[in-house]
Amino acid sequence: MSQTATTTVAADAKRSDSVGDDFARVSATFSGNVDNPFPIYRERRANMPVMVGDIVTEFGSVTFTTMQKPRPVYTLFRYHDVMSVLKDAKNFSSGFLMETGMASFMDGFALTAMDGDAHRQARGLLQPCFAPDVLKNWRLNRIQPVIREEFVAPLVSRGKAELVADMALMFPIRVIYDLMGFPNEPESLSKFASAALRILGGISPDPEAKKAAMVAAKELYDSTLKIVQARRAAGLDGDDLISRLIRSSFEGSSLTDHQITMFTRMLLPAAAETTTRTFSTLMTLLLERPELLERIRADRSLISKAIDESVRYEPVATFKVREVQNDSVFQGIAIPKGSLLSLCVASANRDDEVFEDGDTFNIDRTTRMAFGFGFGPHMCVGLFIAKAEIEVALNAMLDMMPDLRFDPDYPRPVIRGIQLRGPEAVHVVWTPQ
Ligand code: HEM
Numbered sequence: 001m002s003q004t005a006t007t008t009v010a011a012d013a014k015r016s017d018s019v020g021d022d023f024a025r026v027s028a029t030f031s032g033n034v035d036n037p038f039p040i041y042r043e044r045r046a047n048m049p050v051m052v053g054d055i056v057t058e059f060g061s062v063t064f065t066t067m068q069k070p071r072p073v074y075t076l077f078r079y080h081d082v083m084s085v086l087k088d089a090k091n092f093s094s095g096f097l098m099e100t101g102m103a104s105f106m107d108g109f110a111l112t113a114m115d116g117d118a119h120r121q122a123r124g125l126l127q128p129c130f131a132p133d134v135l136k137n138w139r140l141n142r143i144q145p146v147i148r149e150e151f152v153a154p155l156v157s158r159g160k161a162e163l164v165a166d167m168a169l170m171f172p173i174r175v176i177y178d179l180m181g182f183p184n185e186p187e188s189l190s191k192f193a194s195a196a197l198r199i200l201g202g203i204s205p206d207p208e209a210k211k212a213a214m215v216a217a218k219e220l221y222d223s224t225l226k227i228v229q230a231r232r233a234a235g236l237d238g239d240d241l242i243s244r245l246i247r248s249s250f251e252g253s254s255l256t257d258h259q260i261t262m263f264t265r266m267l268l269p270a271a272a273e274t275t276t277r278t279f280s281t282l283m284t285l286l287l288e289r290p291e292l293l294e295r296i297r298a299d300r301s302l303i304s305k306a307i308d309e310s311v312r313y314e315p316v317a318t319f320k321v322r323e324v325q326n327d328s329v330f331q332g333i334a335i336p337k338g339s340l341l342s343l344c345v346a347s348a349n350r351d352d353e354v355f356e357d358g359d360t361f362n363i364d365r366t367t368r369m370a371f372g373f374g375f376g377p378h379m380c381v382g383l384f385i386a387k388a389e390i391e392v393a394l395n396a397m398l399d400m401m402p403d404l405r406f407d408p409d410y411p412r413p414v415i416r417g418i419q420l421r422g423p424e425a426v427h428v429v430w431t432p433q
Contacts, residue, residue: 018190018191018194019169019170019173019193019194019197020165022193022194022197022198022201023169023197023273023276025197025201026197026200026201026273026420027417027420027422027424029062029203029209030061030417030418030419030420031061031416031417031418031420032056032059032060032061032417032418033060033418034059034418037055037059037346037418038350038359040055041077041344041346041347041350042347042350042359044075044077044344044347045078045351048077049076049077049078049081049330049331050074050075050076050077050081050333050335051074051077052072052074053073054073054075054340054342055075055342055344056075056319056418056419059418060418061418061419062203062204062419063319063321063342063419064096064097064101064321064340065321065340065342067203067205071338071340072336072338072339072340073339073340073341073342074333074335074339074340074341074342075342075343075344076330076341076344076348077344077347077348077351078331078347078348078351078353079348079349079351079353079354079355080351080354081330081331081348082320082343082344082345082347082348082371083348083369083371083375085322085341085343086320086371086374086376086378087375088376089119089377090116090325091324091325091326091328092322092324092341093115093322093323093325094112094113094114094115094119094322094323094378095113095114095115095323096113096323096340097110097112097113097321098113100203101113101203102199102200102202102203102266102269104202105199105202105210105213105214105216105217106199106217106221106262106265106266107217107262109262109263109265109266110266111123111126111378111381112270112378119377119378120377121250122263123377123381125245125250125263126263126381127381128248129241129245130381130382130384134239134244135384137239138179138239138388139388142175142179143175143179143388143389144392146174146175146178147171147175147389147392147396148392148396150171151166151174151393151396152393152396152397152400152401153400155167155401156400156401156430156432156433157432157433158432159430159431159432160428160430161427161428162425162426162427162428163279163280163283163425163426163427163428164276164280164423164424164425164426165425167279167393168275168276168277168279168283168393168426169276170193171279171389171393172271172272172273172274172275172276172279172386172389173189173190173193173272174189175385176267176268176272176275176385177192177193177268179241179385180227180240180242180264180267180268181231181238181240181241181242181243182227183227188223191219192220192224192268193272194216195216195219195220196216196220196268196269196272197269197272197273198212198213198216199213199216199217199220199268199269200213200269200273201213202216217265220265220268221261221262221265224261224264224265224268225257225258225261227242228242228246228257228260228264229257231246232246232257241267242264245263245264267381267382270380270382271382271385271386273420274316274317274386275386275389275390276422277316277420277421277422278307278310278316278390279389280422280423280426281314281316281415281421281422281423282306282307282310282390282394283426283428284413284415284423284426285310285313285361285415286306286394287404287405287426288412289361290405292306292363293404296394296398300395302363303391303394304387304391305363305364305367306363306394307387307390307391308367308370309361309362309363309365311370311372312349312350312355312370312372313349313350314346314415314421315345315346315349315370315372315421316372316420316421317345317374317419317420318344318345318346318417318418318419318420318421319342319343319344319345319346319419320371320374321340321341321343322340322343323338323339323340323341324336324338324340324341345371346421349370349371349372355368373386400433401428401430402430403430403431404428404429404430405428405430406426406427406428406429407427407428407429409427410425410427413425413426413427
């Protein structure tokens with residue numbers, strides 16, 4: 001990967017090359033062969049809002065639809081069509097992902113591949129662990145100190161950085177494992193983070209990648225189980241996620257160590273690289289607009305809007321797939337039961353019918369629901385954690401790095417990727433402090 005340029009002593013200590021390599025492999029798996037698909041999406045929304053086949057395949061990227069037994073596939077491009085599918089998990093289900101999604105490496109336990117009561121129950125158990133008061137404490141006592149003191153402060157005297165390698169790759173990993181209750185041992189964290197990325201990379205037709213994902217999922221289970229056992233032995237008053245799950249109960253019984261391990265492991269592949277890419281994309285969009293960055297520096301209440309607009313305009317997770325449970329009709333086209341729908345979130349998020357001048361990045365636009373964190377019953381469970389991390393990181397940079405701008409010695413970053421979007425490297429400079 002190209003983000004190897006400069007690293008701080010602190011970042012060196014925390015970053016493992018294998019994490020960088022595994023991250024680059026995941027990017028390559030989902031990158032496809034078109035950097036800017038948005039003009040094509042605009043054309044499809046206007047002229048072919050329901051396409052026979054999966055446009056992801058046409059773009060040369062891996063997709064769930066090609067890994068399924070042969071069956072009809074349709075791509076939907078318009079906002080209201082995508083929304084009506086995402087909100088109706090009964091008629092448009094996710095269970096088929098048990099065969100080919102991450103669940104297939106994790107003993108069938110991943111929220112994204114669950115339907116109905118099993119999904120509701122699993123979310124019901126997890127949701128209180130992410131309640132607003134919990135998040136408030138986590139933000140103050142865990143997220144903020146980790147990001148400000150371990151990642152941003154050590155950079156400020158240097159006056160230059162490559163944001164993906166020096167910050168964005170590792171801070172979501174360091175934060176999420178801390179919130180879960182894992183001890184801060186840099187080598188182990190890198191190992192776990194690599195394993196989580198290999199699980200994600202297993203969503204590929206390559207049998208070697210699948211084998212690596214199976215091994216990684218087993219390793220992650222074994223390591224997580226030991227940590228769960230250690231947290232239980234340490235008593236029940238911790239405010240980390242594992243301690244909270246130990247204290248929680250379901251239908252009158254408490255969760256076993258095995259169940260807690262399954263819950264925790266399932267979160268890890270979802271929690272880090274999404275935040276890495278979202279932060280790097282946001283920084284690219286703001287650095288491309290220096291006046292906007294200065295406006296935000298002066299008024300930090302705009303950060304939240306900037307994140308929301310960035311996730312609308314350039315979502316990291318650009319497609320969702322669902323299985324049709326009953327014969328359906330979209331835009332007059334009959335879609336038979338058993339078909340797969342490839343939902344183009346990146347297109348829906350720019351539909352002018354809902355977002356005026358949808359191809360323009362505008363943090364002042366009227367707030368409307370976009371799908372960068374999903375929508376409906378499967379909406380991202382870690383949304384507020386991810387947003388808190390990104391807010392804290394941007395705030396810290398604006399506090400400690402005056403006149404932050406692109407490094408003129410490097411090419412401008414390009415946000416690319418068909419299924420997982422983000423820049424490979426973001427080189428910046430500022431006046432050293
Ligand atoms: C900026 C960072 C993130 C982005 C862009 C993101 C995006 C998404 C999206 C689009 C979905 C919907 C999946 C679907 O409909 O099939 C989702 C679900 C999920 N996310 Fe996130 N996510 C982020 C961070 C996190 C974090 C930090 C965690 C964990 C703490 C997390 C855990 C999950 C889980 C467990 C699900 C599955 C929910 C379900 O199926 O009920 N995510 N995420």
